[in-house]
Amino acid sequence: MIDLATEARGKRLVSIENMAFQYGSGRRAKAVLNGIDLELRENEFVCVLGASGCGKTSLLRLIAGYERPTSGSVNVLGAARSGPRPEVGVVFQHANLFPWLTIRRNVEFGLRMQGAGREERRERAEDALRLVGLIDAADRLPYELSGGMKQRAAIARTIAASPTIILMDEPFGALDAITRESLQQQLRELWLSSRQSVLFITHDVDEALLLATRIVVLGGSPGAVLFDRPNPLHSEEGTADQLRRRYEYGKQREKLVETLKR
Ligand SMILES: Nc1ncnc2c1ncn2[C@@H]1O[C@H](COP(=O)(O)OP(=O)(O)OP(=O)(O)O)[C@@H](O)[C@H]1O
Numbered sequence: 001m002i003d004l005a006t007e008a009r010g011k012r013l014v015s016i017e018n019m020a021f022q023y024g025s026g027r028r029a030k031a032v033l034n035g036i037d038l039e040l041r042e043n044e045f046v047c048v049l050g051a052s053g054c055g056k057t058s059l060l061r062l063i064a065g066y067e068r069p070t071s072g073s074v075n076v077l078g079a080a081r082s083g084p085r086p087e088v089g090v091v092f093q094h095a096n097l098f099p100w101l102t103i104r105r106n107v108e109f110g111l112r113m114q115g116a117g118r119e120e121r122r123e124r125a126e127d128a129l130r131l132v133g134l135i136d137a138a139d140r141l142p143y144e145l146s147g148g149m150k151q152r153a154a155i156a157r158t159i160a161a162s163p164t165i166i167l168m169d170e171p172f173g174a175l176d177a178i179t180r181e182s183l184q185q186q187l188r189e190l191w192l193s194s195r196q197s198v199l200f201i202t203h204d205v206d207e208a209l210l211l212a213t214r215i216v217v218l219g220g221s222p223g224a225v226l227f228d229r230p231n232p233l234h235s236e237e238g239t240a241d242q243l244r245r246r247y248e249y250g251k252q253r254e255k256l257v258e259t260l261k262r
Pocket of ligand 1: 023024030032050051052053054055056057058059203
C-alpha cells in the first residue's frame, strides 16, 4: 500500500540504511554510529538534535562524503559515491572565510571552482549576499565583520553555489544569544521563501522547534536514532517569540529534552 504521508514528503534526496560508522580500527576503533536509518526529502528542513559526542558531526561528514560508512549505506542524490560534490553545500560552526579575500570574492570563490564566468559569478554572489542582507558589506574583508555577519557570508557562499542539499553543522553555535536568535529568524525566512532541503545539526531544542519541519534525535553510544518525527510546531507564520508563546510549546520541548536524556 502507498503510504500517503510519506509520498507527500517529496523526492528522497538522502537515504541512509542500517548504517554503522567507526573511526580507526583494531584496538583503536571507536564505534560512533550504529543501525542508523534516516532520510532527507525535497523541501524538508531536518534538524538533528543530540548531546555532545553522540555522533552528529560524524553523520554530517558521512552525508557530505568526507567519510565512508563502516557498514550499511549512505545514498546521496542516488549515489553512494564518496568525496565532496557541488550539489551538497556545507556550512560549519566557524565561517572559514579566506581572510585575504573580500566577502564578495569569498562568495565567488566556489563559483569560480565550478567554472562560472565573471559576469555570472558576480551576479550570483550579489544575489546571495542580498538574500542574507550583506550586500553593503560585499567589499569588506572578513576581519571587518562581526561573528554573525561572517556566518551570514558563509551561508551566502553556500547558497550562491545553488546546491540541491545544504548541510549545516551548528552554524550559530559560536554566536551570542541575540545574534543567534536573529540569524535563526533570518534562516527561517530564507527557508520559507526557497524550500531548500536542509539538514541542520544542533544541540539546541528551541532552535530545532523553530526551524525544523522534521526533528531527529540521536543518542546513546554508539549513536542511534531515538526519535524521528515531523515537528508538531512547524508553522509557516510567526516569529520565535510567538512560537514560544504557543500552548503546546512547553510540552513539546519537555518531550524532546526527555528524549535527549535517554
Ligand atoms: N577523527 C576522529 N577520530 C577518532 N574519534 C573521533 C574523531 N572525530 C570524532 N571522534 C569521536 O567520535 C564521537 C562522535 O563525535 P562527533 O563530533 O561526531 O559528535 P557530536 O555529536 O557532533 O559532538 P559535539 O556536539 O560535541 O560536536 C566522539 O566520541 C568523538 O570523540
